[in-house]
Amino acid sequence: MLNRLKDIVRKTSINVCIINCGGCNGCDVELVACLSPRYDLEQYGIYLQNNPRDADILLLTGAVTEQWEDKLRRIYAKTPEPKVVLAVGNCPQSGDVFAQEGGRVNAPASNYIPVDAAVSGCPPRPSEIISAVLKVAPGAMVAKSQANREIKDDD
Amino acid sequence: MIVPIGPVHPGLKEPLRLKLETQGEQVLKAEIDYGYVHRGIEKIMEGKTWQKCIYLSERICGICSYEHTQSFAEVLELMAGEVVPPRAQFLRVIVNELDRIQSHYLANSTYFKSLDHEMLFMKVLELREYAMDSLELISGNRVNMGWNVVGGVRMDADDGHFKQILDNLKFIEDNHQRIVDLFSEGPVIGLRSKGVGLMTREEALKGRAVGPIGRASGLKHDCREFHHTYKDYFDFKPIWRKEGDNYARTMNRFDEIPQSIDLIRQAIENIPEGDIRKPIEIKTGYYDWRNEAPRGEVRYMCETNGNLIKNISIRTPSITNIDSCAKYMLPGVPTIADAIATYASSDPCIACAERVQITDKALKTVEIKDMY
Amino acid sequence: MSSIIWYVYEFARKAWITRFADAKSQKEIIDKPPRFRDFPIVIAENCIGCGSCTASCPSPTAIKLVRDKTTEEAEGLTYPVINESGCIRCGFCAEVCPSDPKTLECGENHFIKEEFSIIPSKRRYIVDDYLCIKCKACIKACPVDAIKEENGRIVVDQLKCITCGDCVDSCKVKGAMKGVFIDNLEDQKKLINLIVSTLEKYIESKQEELEKLERESILQLKLPLSSIWDEALKIIPDTEIAHEIIENAVDRLKVRIITWNKDKCKKCQMCVPECPIGAISFDEEKDTIVRDNDKCCRCSICYQTCPFGVIKYFISKFVLDVDDDGEEYMFITVKPSHLDYDFIKGEHNES
Incomplete structure (x- = not known):
């Protein structure tokens, strides 16, 4: 009973933290545009918190640069369970145009932390980001919390 | 006490580490660590043709992405001794000014967010969406437009597009003054902005502040004054202020928006007919070219070898602005909350800033180094 | 209180119900504007497999050409595949696609005429x-x-x-x-200059053999490629490009050699005013004729003028080939000029 209530609450109140691990800022400004009155992310119960300790979802943007290799793992460890990682844009998936000779990036981000879902585009439109977040986030949150519970029960 | 802020922090939009040395709440000294976004763009560009490089230069900074492609195209065009057709020049001015409008709105909305004034943050972002609409309408994408090429622009615009852009601009202009009044006449926000983060003209000169940040401190420097298109066809005078505090910086950005709207109107009224693109052969040689990005002067120093880019060095405005923010604005700020606001008011864009040029004055040598 | 009255009034007008029923989210949230460049659409049947889309793509992972397996019924199709996690939606591939109708369609970019070649090429x-x-x-x-x-x-x-x-x-x-x-024209010039100067020096060092050479005979020499290879790589580091440039240059090269036998010279100074670019001068202090090798354009006028046979004129041709032992050599063929026969009909003093 309590667990079901928790799941319902989790579905409707999601805190998001943006981590720019070395991108061009394009995806970040599109994420800010999602907050604007036109797209209004908050009407779906998603709040931009930008604090990893509060967050349920980590939005990764940017190809992983040298400085971020260990810090990314630390931030992931600080985020409370259940957590979902969503890669926004091409950079965390393939490194985009920076994954060439001379570039100092270590894409993809899934080498460092588990990435649950990804949105393609350089950068994706705010509508694409919102639809992807809404498609993935609530379901993934509930599934993860249930999985965690089962592990606990087994113990 | 030393207060570390970042790289991921609720008050920061981008990864950067601020170290504030404080006494009580007052900031005595500020130190900045860069290097979280260094991707090595200049190194990737070496030995590539311009077709591959122009999209890399677009991805130096996602906010002022348009100005980077224009500067990159212009440095190669002017190296070949050619100027693009007049219609292409006018179209470039239109997109450039639209880009400036959205960038200034974004910078100001970040400032309001850092002051925790949610309402102005939302209002400003709402207006920004209309500029983004116009950009998407004319170039086909919202942020990284991919619209400029060496020799002109890729797609033409017709009267229907211009009409829609003018409608969007009308909406922005109608609502702009109301929002500016909310900021400039509202007592709470005004009190928290006026007199905070002071930078005098001499300090701005020492810190080499450029763009709206320098202009708010009394440095009357705008590269659009020297640009051939603006000089030949447009009526343009830079806007500047004397105060040099957070209020002046924000207001300077607000004041430049009606000016940009006016420039777009002039461009749409007088746009000539003709080609939008012409073939340009890349010459061997060296050229450097300065241009006014939304954040200030951006300089491209480029050496080519026939078809290829041999060496390129890009000086972006953010590095000097962030530096002068750390050196002159942040010390003396009364509270840590204001420190974040002061930092946001200097319009930092870390993605731009991750490159540096070292000039040794004693030995009179210029060493271009990619330090971070 | 006033708002409640307003709501009651609105209910009474029934406008509220119609507006509630018609309520939609703003269209611009969902719709993409007509000019928006989405990911390119591939129409595989039109593809001619030229590869210009992959050459022009600025992103390293975005596009690649694939080929279906050839079955008994039909030959396998070749067509580009877009990797959405790498594509930056610039539309260059649609702009450069030369097939008619286009294989790739992207926003309005596939309407652009291919007037300006934007395919980067070496x-x-x-x-x-x-x-x-x-x-x-x-x-x-x-x-x-x-x-x-x-x-x-x-x-x-x-x-x-x-x-x-x-x-x-x-x-x-x-x-x-x-x-x-076309990338490195300046470097290519340097490399060709290096080849020419090396070959010329090598031939001039064999002056004694050249002196003995009879009119209708030829002299064959060979110079290993390795003698200039290291220096060539310093100018152009890419071995493939450097080899191709050397091969093209050597195969087409024709070098004229002028030898100057100082012992025979009688200091008549006839050649000095004849030289069209003033490369020959008379040094009064040392009492000799001086020829500036860098200035000389190898026009052979001095050779035709000299009555004592001091100057000899040879033409050499080259080919780059592999020797029996597998090493690459520049084979040199030198033959004396026939100018004296052709123009002066043997009247020339051959001493």
């Missing part, structure tokens, strides 16, 4: 009119009809050319169709 393909036999094999081989005949000459339209290199493979004469490197 080579430019040109026809050597001197060697071309006009067999027109290249016209048939070109997938985009960029080669055509104009006023009896075969010309490559650079704006249409997608630099696939098929024309070079189909060309029956070696060297008639050339893919010239």
Whole structure:
């Protein structure tokens, strides 16, 4: 009973933290545009918190640069369970145009932390980001919390 | 006490580490660590043709992405001794000014967010969406437009597009003054902005502040004054202020928006007919070219070898602005909350800033180094 | 209180219900504007497999050409595949696609005419009119009809050319169709200068053998490629490009050699005013004739003027080939000039 209530609450109140691990800022400004009155992310119960300790979802943007290799793992460890990682844009998936000779990036981000879902585009439109977040986030949150519970029960 | 802020922090939009040395709440000294976004763009560009490089230069900074492609195209065009057709020049001015409008709105909305004034943050972002609409309408994408090429622009615009852009601009202009009044006449926000983060003209000169940040401190420097298109066809005078505090910086950005709207109107009224693109052969040689990005002067120093880019060095405005923010604005700020606001008011864009040029004055040598 | 009255009034007008029923989210949230460049659409049947989309793509992982397996019924299709996690939606591939109708469609970009070649290329393909036999094999081989005949000459339209290199493979004469490197013209000049100066020095060092050479005979020498290879790589680090440039240059090279036998010279100074560029001068202090080797343009006028046979004139040709032991050599053939026979009909003093 309590667990079901928790799941319902989790579905409707999601805190998001943006981590720019070395991108061009394009995806970040599109994420800010999602907050604007036109797209209004908050009407779906998603709040931009930008604090990893509060967050349920980590939005990764940017190809992983040298400085971020260990810090990314630390931030992931600080985020409370259940957590979902969503890669926004091409950079965390393939490194985009920076994954060439001379570039100092270590894409993809899934080498460092588990990435649950990804949105393609350089950068994706705010509508694409919102639809992807809404498609993935609530379901993934509930599934993860249930999985965690089962592990606990087994113990 | 030393207060570390970042790289991921609720008050920061981008990864950067601020170290504030404080006494009580007052900031005595500020130190900045860069290097979280260094991707090595200049190194990737070496030995590539311009077709591959122009999209890399677009991805130096996602906010002022348009100005980077224009500067990159212009440095190669002017190296070949050619100027693009007049219609292409006018179209470039239109997109450039639209880009400036959205960038200034974004910078100001970040400032309001850092002051925790949610309402102005939302209002400003709402207006920004209309500029983004116009950009998407004319170039086909919202942020990284991919619209400029060496020799002109890729797609033409017709009267229907211009009409829609003018409608969007009308909406922005109608609502702009109301929002500016909310900021400039509202007592709470005004009190928290006026007199905070002071930078005098001499300090701005020492810190080499450029763009709206320098202009708010009394440095009357705008590269659009020297640009051939603006000089030949447009009526343009830079806007500047004397105060040099957070209020002046924000207001300077607000004041430049009606000016940009006016420039777009002039461009749409007088746009000539003709080609939008012409073939340009890349010459061997060296050229450097300065241009006014939304954040200030951006300089491209480029050496080519026939078809290829041999060496390129890009000086972006953010590095000097962030530096002068750390050196002159942040010390003396009364509270840590204001420190974040002061930092946001200097319009930092870390993605731009991750490159540096070292000039040794004693030995009179210029060493271009990619330090971070 | 006033708002409640307003709501009651609105209910009474029934406008509220109609508005509630018609309520939609703003259309611009969902709709993409007409000019928006989405990921490119691939129409596989139109593809000619030229590869210009992959050459022009600025993103390293975005696009690749794949080929279906050839079955008994039909040949396998070749077509590009877009990797959405790498594509930056610039639309260059749709702009450069030369097939008609286009294989790739992207926003409004596939409407752009291919007036300006924006395919980045290291080579430019040109026809050597001197060697071309006009067999027109290249016209048939070109997938985009960029080669055509104009006023009896075969010309490559650079704006249409997608630099696939098929024309070079189909060309029956070696060297008639050339893919010239355009990236490093300055470096190429340096490299060719290096080759010429090395070969000239080498031949001039064999002056004694040249003196003995009879009129109708030839002198054959060889110089290993390794003698200049290290220096060549310093100028152009890419071994493949450097080798191709050396091969092209050596095969076409024709160097004129002038030897100067000082013992025979009688200091008559006849050659000094004859030299068209003033490369020969008389040094009064040392009482000798001085020839400036760097200035000399090898026009052979001094050779035709000299009555004592001081000056000898040779023509050398070269070929780069592999020796029996597998090492590459520059084979040199030197023969004396026939100018004296052709023009002066043997009247020339041969002492």
